[in-house]
Structures are given as C-alpha cells and as structure tokens.
Amino acid sequence: MPVSARLTLPALGLAGLLLASAACSDTPEQAAASETRPASPYKATRLPGSYRTPDVTMTAADGRPYDLPARTKGKVTLLFFGFTNCPDVCPTTMADAAGALALLKPAERARVQVVFITADPKRDTPRVLADYLGRFDKSFVGLTGPIKTIMKAAADAKTPITPPGPDAKGNYQVSHGSNVMTYGPDGAGRLMFPYQFGSVDMAKDLRTLLATV
Template sequence: MPPLPTTNRRRIAGAAALALAAALSLTACGSGSGSNSNSAAAIVSKEASNSPYQGTVLSKHFDKPDLTLSDTSGQPFDLRQRTAGKTTLLFFGYTSCPDVCPTTMGDIGVAMQKLTPEERAKIDVVFVSTDPQVDTPKVLRTWLDSFDKDFIGMTGDLTQVKAAARSLGILVEDPVVNKDGTVTSSHGAQVLAFLPSDDKAHVLYLSNTSQDVFAHDLPLLAKGVPA
C-alpha cells in the first residue's frame, strides 16, 4: 500500500493507534527511520469531523507522567506539580539530535512567538532529555534558549525517563555511542498536548507536523478548548 498523503485533516486515534504510531516513529535522529509513521497512524485512525484541532485527537486520554528530574537550573522539577492546571506540550529527545528534535522544537518555538503574552503564559513546553549523560542542565538550557527562553528542560535518571515515556506509548532506547564518538538516541518523536482541565493528553503531534499546524492549534490549547 503506498503511503497516504500527509494533510492537515483532523483525526482521532485510539490507544492502539497511539502505540502503533509511537513504535513506528521511533527514530534514531538522523537515520530517517519512522518516515511512514503518519501514514501508518492514518490507517488505524478515524476521521474526527467535529474537532477544532489539526493535530491527532486521542480517544484515550493519557495521564501526565509522574516524573521528577532536574530542571536547567539543577533543581528538582516535578512535572505534574509544576505544570498542573496549564496546557503542557511534552516532547522526549536529546540536544545532539541532528534533525527531528531541533526541527520540532524550532517549529513550536516559532508558533509560540505568534501567541499573545497572555496565551503564552498559559502554555508550558517541556523537553525531556533521552541522553541525560550528555545533556547536563547547562547544556540543555543553552540548547533550549536557541528556540525559546521559556522552554522547560528536564534531565536525569534515564530509567525514569524511559518509564515516563512508556506510560504514554512512546519508546525510548538507551543511547548508543558511535565509533566517531557521536551519540545516537533512538526515541519516539511525538509531542503530546495535555489540557489544563484534567492534566491529561488529548492531542498528539507526529514528527513531521508542520509549523502551521502548531500555529493553528496553540491558541486553542491555550484556551483549553476541548478536543
């Protein structure tokens, strides 16, 4: 079956769709794997004609992970507690990723700049490192600042990171040191949006989500519009 065209059609995915999309979009940044994840997700998804969102609307609403790691100032950051009651965009990745991670964070950063200050204040964008040995708080802060100085970074125990990602159907593998000394961290490349009404994930954005989709959806997310 040829890949289905990538569009901004609104879709609703069940738990099986999320798990399949997560598994198929596991990407060792720079390897090009996971390129058919959107078409695979589309095959197991159903159209949602009544959703205002252009991202993938989930029929199963995932709990925000119970995760405490170091933030970019080296202080403990309790994800649930510190983002409670705010729209939260959560992404797992690593700073030396050559493509998916910077592209995704860059697109979100540009879309965030289009919001009003009031809207921006209602959204937390959280990046959790899948390569904590390299991504120290200082390294993470410097990298995130290139996209948006308000982005939140979390780094620490990889076992906790993997468990948190797994609870969302996102796969994270141990980093691999290549012969040239570079590090490859294979990880699911989805962004999950948690709404402030219940702190659960309602909308999913796959790795090739366009900047325009984020720009369309972020004002809705800031307002906590039901998916």
C-alpha cells in the same frame, strides 16, 4: 554526526486503532454515522483523555527537582523526548514549537509550557539542556535524570525511546519518538503533533485548545 530515528506512533494501542480504521472499509451504517459526526476542530491527532502527564520528578536545567505534573498543572503542556546532539528531528521540532508560541497572544502564550526530556542523559547535563533550549525559547523547560526515570516518563507518555548502550562513546545514535504529546491544564491527553507539523498549524490548534480549557 548522530542520527535520531523517527518513531512517529505514540502508542501501540492508538496506533493499532488507527491502522485498524485504515484497513477496514466502512459499512453503510458506519459511513452514514461518520457523515453526521462533527469534524474535528484540530489538524493534530486527538489523544484519549486516559493519557496523562508522566508522573515523574526529574532534574531541571537549574539543577533543581522538577515535579512534572505538579509544575505543569494549570497549563497546556507540550512534551517532547529528544537529545541535544540530534541533527534533524529535535531542532526542527523545537523550532516549530518556538514559532508557534511566537504566533500566540501574550496571554495565550503564558498558558503554554514546552518540556523537553532528554533521551541522552550522559551528554545532556542540565547546563547543556539550558544552553540548547535557550536558543529556541528561554521559557522551554529541559529535564534530565536517571535513565530509569526517563524510561518511565517515556512509557507514561506512550513514546518509544531507545537510549544508547552503557559503553556508547562519542557520536552515537539515540532513537526516540518524534511526536509532541500535548496535555491539558488537568494533565489529561489532548493532542499529538507529528514531526514537521509546522508552527502555523500548531499555533492554530493551540489557540483552539486554549479556548476550550
């Protein structure tokens, strides 16, 4: 059975910022400033607005081209990279996302799109993606395409993936980031949900985000 690696940092830049913050003690002036800084309304990690929806056109589960930024414009988009043979991270994350959508009001849910980009295009055909994602929520969009396009999308999303080698056969490992990258209706980065964030907290953060965009 294949195993997916849990790579949780969205980008070296953001990771470096977080690690640097953890490693350094605040000066009295910094401590005072942090006390007056308003608390984040989100439990998830905020993404810089410079993060953008990956500018790629891929193949959707219906076999048709899917222009990712154009098709998700106007919606809050949850983007995840994974593969259908993943035994743990991917099904858990998709179940969390489906559970979160189920907790939203119909009008809120209509403004959210979940997109799953495969890191294993050899096995994850459009039909396989449609069958897999349909088990969680039929509104989920599954995308595949040439590995070069997939790698570009992952780079744009600051999400690490390591596709299988060219001679990989049968059950093999596909390493991929485990975060869900979330973008606003304008395509700007908003939130990062880490692995096992949970449906309830995800729904709360999505509801808060939807109220501001």
